[in-house]
Amino acid sequence: MQKTTEIENIRHSFAHLLAASVQKCYPKAQLGIGPVIENGFYYDFGNLQITDEELPRIEKEMRAIASQDLPFKKELWPSSKAAAHFKKEKQPYKVELIKDLKTQKVGMVYTGNAFLDLCRGGHVKNTKELPLEGFALNKVAGAYWRGDEKNPMLTRVYGLAFLTKKELEEHIRQEEEAQKRDHRKLGKDLGLFTIIDEIGPGLPLFYPKGAVLRRTVENYIIEEQEKRGYVPIWIPHITKGKLYKISGHLDKFDAMYPPMKLKGEDDYYVKPMNCPHFMMLYKTLLHSYRDLPLRYTATTTNYRYEKSGELSGLTRVRALTQDDCHVFCAPEDIESEIRLMLDMIQKVYEDFGFHDFWVRISLRDPKKRQQYIGFPKNWNIAENALRTVIQNTGMKWAEALGEAAFYGPKLDFMMKDVLGREWQLSTIQLDFNLPERFELEYTNSEGKKARPVVIHRAILGSTERFLAILIEHYAGAFPLWLAPEQVWILPISDKFLAFAKKIREELLQKDRNLRVIVREENETLGKKIREGQIQKIPYLVIVGEKEEQQGTISVRDRQKGDLGQTTLEAFSNMVAEQIQRRQ
């Protein structure tokens, strides 16, 4: 039996209690499984149709059972006896579990004399140890039996459980905080993007502010790439199906939009990925080892027919833009190419303010060799290259067996945002498959044909998803270099409108890329300041009689408030420096 912690025992016990309560309230309910999860527990039930409104009743019953101070008792039963018991009790899921466990004996747990559940262990000794103040049932959802969509859908009841009331409240407070930062809400409030019924689910449109934000992010990536010798290519968004026959995607990829059927022509598909296009472009030219590594990049949109229930804001869309890159290189260049990518990833994360991340080295599962293609020799080169490079960077890393793609090992970058939520961002993947399928070649130094390795790489992953993460990470208060509107100029009254416009012109003379807007509306200063604060504008510049006479401006910082009067020169320098330092 594996060791469990106090909180796990408590959560596990609550799961049992939940099962007992549901059985009492709904005698026909069938028991599934009830594991411990982050922050609490859940239990799956068959033959149970309930909504959130019924949770208080179930919770009340759980409290009633717990308050009887019942001991938890565990016995080992022969599996056949337990199976027979559950068969009699009309608990088909439990019977199935016992059968699949294939053990001689199974644990059965009781409270007091009342039978509770099949159990592998890890609970408190007595229900009086349960912190009833720190627990609450929180939601009902559907879930497939044993996580397989071919199986029936069960009703899952989720509960939160902590040691104390304070921790529970803290958790709820954190969830509320996360909700305030929700990129879907901020996207609306800040006028960044929208999703329109008539256009379609998962197909976001960007307002000017959102478009400026995404262009800023994408241009930044393009700039950093080009500094490192990556070169742009351009590819069309539709293609003949033939391309995906070669790549093998047509059989395997199930999120493909159905093809366009054109009279007397081949079927055309909108592209759900870019790799095959990159491969074809490489193949059209003859390559010498002197040309390699060849670093092709394109920021381009893919279309994937994701299941409707999977769509969510910008994090899961049907039109996703990738900062895609494929490096074609000789196997011996793998290490240096990856080092180059890591260098860029480190720089990019720092500039975006992502200070907490780790790298997952996704390797083969050595027990399942047949799942992977390519020569073991190449795999060894690749896996070792990944390890060596990562271990030399000082980045936090962990190896994960069985997480490799079937065509090669990869590095996945896991980022923690300010709320401690983990996101998978960048990925670097070694690929031995596509060069093979597309029969890519280069001429090596001996004048012989050789096969290049392809390294796939995306730093943002998808621009849309990345923006969602950025929005939530900063709660919409973007650092100056990213803010879609960086400076508002607020004239005290329309008498100073001309002066305000002059200030804008002068600021633009210092930096013609500065995003500065004069708020001309006939409103009070207080109103415009409030508006600026709500819109999270980094700097508000206030101009009136004082400023016009003294040739100064007044500056208000989004966080620090009124900074007082300063010169345009000083303000402009401060802004320039801040943008340059990406703060």
Next chain:
RNA sequence: GCCGAGGUAGCUCAAUGGUAGAGCACGUCAUUGGUAAUGACGCGACAAGAGUUCAAUUCUCUUUCUCGGCUCCA
């Protein structure tokens, strides 16, 4: 796609089997202002379709979209 909950004005939210209210936003006018909301007036909505009913935003069904999960993410 599956289970569940929802969709009222651009946004946030009311009410109702019998003419749908408010705040913000927007427009007009007045006001000419000093660091988080000036005032008055005005414009504006029951997701779509079908059914039940004398009458449907309200009840039923279908479609669609959103949300919480499940599954999936090459």
